[in-house]
Amino acid sequence: MADTLIKVDLNQPATSNENVHNRWHPDIPMATWVKPGDDFILETYDWTGGFIKNNDSADDVRDVDLSTVHYLSGPVGVETAEPGDLLVVDLLDVGAKDESQWGFNGFFSKNNGGGFLTDHFPDAQKSIWDFKGMFTSSRHVPGVEYAGLIHPGLIGCLPDHKLLAEWNERELGLIATEPDRVPPLANPPFAKTAHMGKMKGEARDKAAAEGARTVPPREHGGNCDIKDLSRGSRIFFPVYVKGAGLSVGDLHFSQGDGEITFCGAIEMAGWVHMRVSVIKGGMATYGIKNPIFKPSPITPNYKDYLIFEGISVDEKGKQHYLDVNVAYRQACLNAIEYLKKFGYSGSQAYSILGTAPVQGHISGVVDIPNSCATLWLPTEIFNFDINPSSAGPVVQNFKGIDMPISPDRKK
Structure with missing residues (x-):
């Protein structure tokens, strides 16, 4: 049996655990060390450190302090x-x-992070999903059940000082172009809620003031939210500091491509069993500046899909030039409108697209002015037929079930 090198107690605050951190900084001490070839287990908090509760209120989603996240287990130093x-x-x-x-x-409120479709869903909402072995279902989103593809939303290695400075310079520069935007263009360093693992004293305070927030993916990996990076995957990470400094967290039971609801997968506390090795000089040998990976050989066996198209024309009819972001948003909105015809609320449909193993594809980026993006919705996850027919959609009797909503108190 592999040793569990980092443990978490879900009854204790994440900030009490010195083997956990919520910022990226090269000076964070290694929580533990391993050798190439070792396999080991790391336990993890959910990404909010337990702030979100299993109840029927969305107040916690509305009120969560996003400057505290993500809580990552590590860093793990790898000898050589x-x-x-x-x-x-x-x-x-x-x-x-x-x-x-x-x-x-x-869904986060627009004033607290927002999301991919925040203009359509500006208030905080929440759905709870129960696990039954490899399957999940929700009391807030009836009519669906699907197999999970459990994966870490966030995994990566520590940056060096040069890379950290580059991150801060370019992201602070972006924020400066529209400093009052809601939600913001990026998240700057914020020392007040930084949890720096084993760091203490003045060194800790200095690092907290410049440590990078964990929200986006970057060159080192980070918060990439790739659903196919699951059990059986092999990932090749660039190493920037001695020992690499591997950290992991933000586990998802299931997720659709794009994690479009932002808090967009089925978020969970859990554990990761991994093995590490090292390719000396591998960054230059293979010309790698961002991670590459081999996907999991285990995926949910869904074969029948309805595929929704979107193009680079936004909701107001404005034409964009080969904009894949606009095209994918339109594909998602088209799928939501379709599911509403079967009795789902818009929020329930949105939650399905964020949590089910939907596939997102960039289908065309050459035919000016419109890119074409597609969203592949597996029909087999529903306990009723969602295919179009001449008889029209059979509206389901969900007996008033919907997701709890907490309007933003700042309105």
Whole structure:
């Protein structure tokens, strides 16, 4: 049996655990060390550190302080790993903690992070999903059940000082172009809620003031939210500091491509069983500046899809030039409108697209002025027929079931 090198107690605040951090900084001490070839287990909090509760209120989603997230287990130092190497990480298994067989999906209010469709869903909402072995269903979103593809939404290695400075310079520069935007263009360093693992004293305070927030993906990996990076995957990470400094967290039971609801997968506390090795000089040898990976050989076996198209024309009819973001948004909105015809609320349909194993594809980026993006919705996850027919949609009797909503108190 592999050793559990980092443990988390879900009854204690994440900030009490010195083997956890919520910022990226090269000076964060390693929580533990391993050798190439070792396999080991890391336990993780959910990305909010337990702030979101299993109840029928969305107040916690509305009120969560997003400057505190994500809570990551690590960093794990790997002996012999040096800058310029590639750290090879095999995800041997991923699971939910025995005492926490549930997860949550949510929409943040527009004034607290928003999301991909925040203009259409500006208020905080939440759905709770129960795990039954490899399957999940929700009391807030009836009529669906699907197999999970459990994966870490966030995994990566520590940056060096040069890379950290580049991140802060370019992201602060972006914020400066529209400093009052809601939601903001990026998230700057924020020392007040930084949790820096084992760091203490003045060194901790200095690092907290410049540590990068964990919200976006970057060159080192980070919050990429790739659903196919699951058990059986092999990832090749660029190494920037001695020991690599591998950290992981933000586990998802299931997610659709794009994680479009932002709190957009089925978020959960759990554990990751992994093995590490090192390719010396691998960054230069293979010309790698961002991680690459081999996907999991295990995926939900859904074969029948309805595929929704979107093009680079937004909701107001404005033409954009080969804008894939606009095109994918339109594909998602088209799917939501379709599902509403069967009795779902818009919020329930949106939650399905964020949590179910939908596929997102960039189908065309050459035919000016419109890109074409597609969203592949598996029909087999529904317990009724959602295919079009001459008889029209059969509206389901969901007996008034919907997701809890908490309007923004700042309105």
